[in-house]
Amino acid sequence: MKLLTCPINGVRPLSEFVFGGELRDMPEAECSDKEWADYVYNRNGAPGLKKEWWYHSPSGTWFVAERDTLTDNVARTYLYEQEAAK
Amino acid sequence: MPLRLLKYALSKEYKETRFFRENVTPKKSYDAVIIGGGGHGLAAAYYLAKDHGMTDIAVLEKGYLGGGNTGRNTTIVRSNYLTPEGVNFYDASVKIYEGLSEELDINLFYSTRGHFTLAHTESAMRTMRWRAEVNKHVGVDSYVVGPDEISKACPQLDISCSGHAPILGALYHGPGSVARHDAVAWGYARGADRLGVDIFQSTEVTGIDIKGGKVQGVQTSRGYISTPRVLSAVAGFTPRICKMAGIDTPIVIHPLQACVTEPMKPWLDSILVSGSLHVYVSQSSRGELVMGSSLDPYEVHSTRSSLDFVEGLTSHMLDMFPFLSNVKIVRQWGGMADMTPDFSPIMGKTPVEGFYLDAGWGTWGFKATPISGKTMAATIANDMAPDLIKPFRLSRFEEYELTGEKGAASVGH
Ligand SMILES: Cc1cc2nc3c(=O)[nH]c(=O)nc-3n(C[C@H](O)[C@H](O)[C@H](O)COP(=O)(O)OP(=O)(O)OC[C@H]3O[C@@H](n4cnc5c(N)ncnc54)[C@H](O)[C@@H]3O)c2cc1C
Numbered sequence: 001m002k003l004l005t006c007p008i009n010g011v012r013p014l015s016e017f018v019f020g021g022e023l024r025d026m027p028e029a030e031c032s033d034k035e036w037a038d039y040v041y042n043r044n045g046a047p048g049l050k051k052e053w054w055y056h057s058p059s060g061t062w063f064v065a066e067r068d069t070l071t072d073n074v075a076r077t078y079l080y081e082q083e084a085a086k
Numbered sequence: 087m088p089l090r091l092l093k094y095a096l097s098k099e100y101k102e103t104r105f106f107r108e109n110v111t112p113k114k115s116y117d118a119v120i121i122g123g124g125g126h127g128l129a130a131a132y133y134l135a136k137d138h139g140m141t142d143i144a145v146l147e148k149g150y151l152g153g154g155n156t157g158r159n160t161t162i163v164r165s166n167y168l169t170p171e172g173v174n175f176y177d178a179s180v181k182i183y184e185g186l187s188e189e190l191d192i193n194l195f196y197s198t199r200g201h202f203t204l205a206h207t208e209s210a211m212r213t214m215r216w217r218a219e220v221n222k223h224v225g226v227d228s229y230v231v232g233p234d235e236i237s238k239a240c241p242q243l244d245i246s247c248s249g250h251a252p253i254l255g256a257l258y259h260g261p262g263s264v265a266r267h268d269a270v271a272w273g274y275a276r277g278a279d280r281l282g283v284d285i286f287q288s289t290e291v292t293g294i295d296i297k298g299g300k301v302q303g304v305q306t307s308r309g310y311i312s313t314p315r316v317l318s319a320v321a322g323f324t325p326r327i328c329k330m331a332g333i334d335t336p337i338v339i340h341p342l343q344a345c346v347t348e349p350m351k352p353w354l355d356s357i358l359v360s361g362s363l364h365v366y367v368s369q370s371s372r373g374e375l376v377m378g379s380s381l382d383p384y385e386v387h388s389t390r391s392s393l394d395f396v397e398g399l400t401s402h403m404l405d406m407f408p409f410l411s412n413v414k415i416v417r418q419w420g421g422m423a424d425m426t427p428d429f430s431p432i433m434g435k436t437p438v439e440g441f442y443l444d445a446g447w448g449t450w451g452f453k454a455t456p457i458s459g460k461t462m463a464a465t466i467a468n469d470m471a472p473d474l475i476k477p478f479r480l481s482r483f484e485e486y487e488l489t490g491e492k493g494a495a496s497v498g499h
Binding site: 042046047 | 324325326328329334335336337338339383384385386387388390392394427484485486
């Protein structure tokens with residue numbers, strides 16, 4: 001069974017988590033339609049180490065995981081407030 | 087034929103000719119280079135040569151022909167989609183498939199079975215009725231049936247699904263078929279080869295040379311090839327190739343898994359799909375049950391397979407067919423599905439002149455192999471996409487004009 005570490009609840013089976021997609025910055029509300037479409041639809045689909053949203057569903061915790069999408073190895077996980085927001 | 091067989095039986099060496107020439111060194115330049123020796127790339131090469139007289143073409147495959155998703159899919163061919171644009175497009179493909187064994191002179195084991203998309207809830211029934219109306223409007227054989235008709239076609243099915251999820255009805259699609267997937271790749275490869283196309287296996291594209299917004303050539307593991315036209319038909323590798331070309335797309339890669347049971351005597355004629363139970367099944371010409379489910383839930387660039395997948399799938403299979411509890415799973419595997427947000431492909435021209443994209447085939451592209459080959463060949467030959475594939479253009483996203491097929495493609499591939 002694959003495991004993932006929730007920053008609050010510790011190591012849990014992957015089946016308790018939901019994938020929330022890559023962490024991306026939202027453009028300003030005044031951006032052009034094209035920039036908005038780029039934000040809404042386009043993705044960095046190439047493999048590599050990415051920051052992603054994950055959700056621990058039993059406890060309702062959203063957090064950030066740094067994961068290599070080629071090897072599926074998770075480098076680290078942390079709360080958005082702790083780090084990514086800064 | 088029997089005489090030829092006898093000749094081989096008596097001869098000491100096997101003199102059957104190869105399916106296609108074994109090319110080793112590409113020329114310095116080609117009129118067009120196709121990246122990806124899956125069904126789509128090979129079909130495009132074949133139709134470029136056959137329909138447009140362009141034969142100075144190289145197909146570059148980093149592994150072996152058909153070793154990508156073409157040789158990993160569960161081979162369902164159907165056209166009962168949700169949007170008129172989708173239904174028209176896939177229907178054109180089904181029509182080519184029906185005569186394709188003949189045209190390519192290879193037995194594709196194309197077998198028309200009838201296809202049931204089972205509905206276990208009122209909301210699923212509503213989607214089935216919606217699809218049936220769109221399908222009929224476009225002239226595709228597709229209608230809603232009740233539990234009795236399903237039982238008649240498949241008496242082994244437990245209509246109550248062990249009481250968990252009783253079946254209320256289904257969308258029935260007569261032309262639904264299965265075929266031998268690797269033969270599709272080989273048939274197109276041989277057809278293209280005979281018309282003069284050069285096919286290179288174990289040849290990887292490592293870079294795309296673009297100057298002034300125009301394609302100049304490709305870097306490969308066998309040296310540089312100059313060419314004004316490049317088609318990327320690499321399914322699960324599309325984001326990597328698009329990165330080389332500097333093109334942004336919405337495509338993300340999720341694994342899609344499948345498995346087969348040990349062979350049994352033939353008992354399942356139809357193809358059955360259940361969106362609610364996340365399973366679909368058909369019986370192959372070898373007698374194995376070929377089964378699959380929905381996508382793996384998160385992005386991974388890998389063809390690994392997992393125990394979670396077989397456990398989930400088989401528990402739902404047993405809801406439908408309790409008598410299979412002693413049957414063994416003998417093989418499982420995975421492919422890399424190139425997913426788009428609207429479950430439609432991305433086909434046609436791109437912001438880079440001479441760089442064409444045939445991608446976003448996700449979990450549903452095997453059935454489109456012939457028509458995508460034909461329409462991409464036309465796009466390359468005329469530098470203009472035919473009307474049939476305009477709804478699938480890359481620019482639809484920035485134009486906010488999606489072609490939403492999720493209701494018809496998320497489990498039933
Ligand atoms: C488990 C599973 C079940 C499916 N079931 C169905 C189904 O029932 N019905 C249906 O219609 N569709 C189904 N699909 C989807 C279907 O298999 C694909 O959409 C389709 O086969 C894509 O064909 P292709 O030729 O575009 O890609 P592929 O067959 O994947 O070919 C792409 C090729 O490009 C090569 N390549 C990649 N990068 C490079 C490079 N840099 N240089 C050179 N070559 C490169 C790869 O090695 C590969 O051989 C399924 C897919 C999977 C994984």
